[in-house]
Amino acid sequence: MEFPIIDVSKQSVSQFATEGSKAKAMRSVAWYRVVRPTLVLGTWLLAALYIRWCLANASEEELSLNAFMPGIMGIGIVALAMILWTFGRQMDAMSTNRVRRMPQTSEAQAPQTTHEIPEGDAGRCLVAYHDADGMISHVMSVREFEREAA
Incomplete structure (x- = not known):
């Protein structure tokens, strides 16, 4: 599928x-x-x-906070590690300034494609416009793009 x-x-x-x-x-x-x-x-x-x-x-002893502390600490350590990993990856991405750029092509070299849009699913097919730095400047649906092109 x-x-x-x-x-x-x-x-x-x-x-x-x-x-x-x-x-x-x-x-x-x-x-x-x-x-x-x-x-x-x-x-x-x-x-x-x-x-x-x-x-x-469960008995009263099994329901005490002391019985749950090892599990709570384990979950907390894993959550903290995931948070630190996320921040570390973001800082690494910002420091190396990795931006993927599309190769520049002229209008004559650009391939002409037609997009088949599944019925009732037009909001999920998008066209993204990029600025000079390679960042997305704005996005529109394929139907809007085709209306502008026509």
């Missing part, structure tokens, strides 16, 4: 049928709209019931 998973769950049976048989399309729609959400919700519900059972059957 060529679409991101969040878009696939919104597809109709006819859209799935373009990639395969009608039976496969019905199975795909059933999986993405019924079975998978039910499995996810069921997993969370079972986890909540298990935690409730554990807390209901």
Whole structure:
């Protein structure tokens, strides 16, 4: 499947049928709209019931703050490491000033492409304009771009 998973769950049976048989399309729609959400919700519900059972059957000593401190400290250490890693990567990216630039091409060399826009999905196809530094200056949908070009 060529679409991101969040878009696939919104597809109709006819859209799935373009990639395969009608039976496969019905199975795909059933999986993405019924079975998978039910499995996810069921997993969370079972986890909540298990935690409730554990807390209901725990002794006073097991429910004390001292019993939870090693777990809380472990989660805190992992969260702190992730935060420091994120800041370190951002500072590294800013210090090395890594900007990917597209090669300059003339209008004659630029390839002419046509974009197929899936029906009802026009807001997800975008054209980005870049300034002289290679940063995005503004963005518009492909439909707006095609209207301006016409």
